[in-house]
Amino acid sequence: MSTSDHSAAPASFAVSVPEVPDADLEMEELDPEQVLSGAPVVTGKVLWESPDGKQLRGIWQITPGVVTDTEADELFVVVSGRATIEVEGGATMEVGSGSACVLREGDRTTWTVHETLRKAYHISLP
Template structure:
C-alpha cells in the first residue's frame, strides 16, 4: 500500500440488488455497497453505500457516515425520526434496529 492513496469517489460504481422481501417496508428500493479500503490492520472498512427511493428495515453496525447525495429519514422505535441530507455526518450504534425511508436516492461514504 502506498503512503498516499486517492479514491475518486465519483467514479466508484456501486452494484445494486433488491433487499430481502421481509426487509422492505415500502416501494421497490435497491441498495448496494462498494467497499473501498480498510484502515491498516484494524478491520475498519471505508466504502460507499447507496439506496434508491423506498423504505427498508436494517440492524446497524458501529458506523460513521457522511451523506454525499440524497435525503432520507431514519426511524428507531421509541424515538423521533431523524431527517438526513447531503452534507450531514451521522453516527450509528451497533445493534440499533432502524427503518430507512429514502426520499431522494442516497449515496453515503461510511467508516465501519
C-alpha cells in the same frame, strides 16, 4: 511525553470528492423482509477493509423506498440524496447532502428514502 504507536492503525488515505458521487457501485442483496414499501435497490463499494475484517470504509447507495435494518457501529456522511432514519426507541433523523450521522451497533432502524441516497461510511464490527 509519550509517543503513540500507529503501526496497528490503518494508513491515512483520502478519496477525492468526485470519486465518491460518481463511483461505479456493485449490486448488493437486500433481504425482501427488510422492504416495507417501494422497490429500493442497494449498491455499494468497499474502499478499504482492515486485515481482520472488523473495519470497513466505503460507499453505499439506496434508491427510494422504505426499509428496516439492524445497524453496526457506523459513522457516515451523506454525499447526495435525502432520507428519514427512525431509530427504534430513539431519535428520528432527517439526513441529506453533507449530513454526518452515527449509528450504534444493534440500533433497529427504519429508513424512508425520499431521494436516492449515497453515503461514504466507516463501519466498526465487533
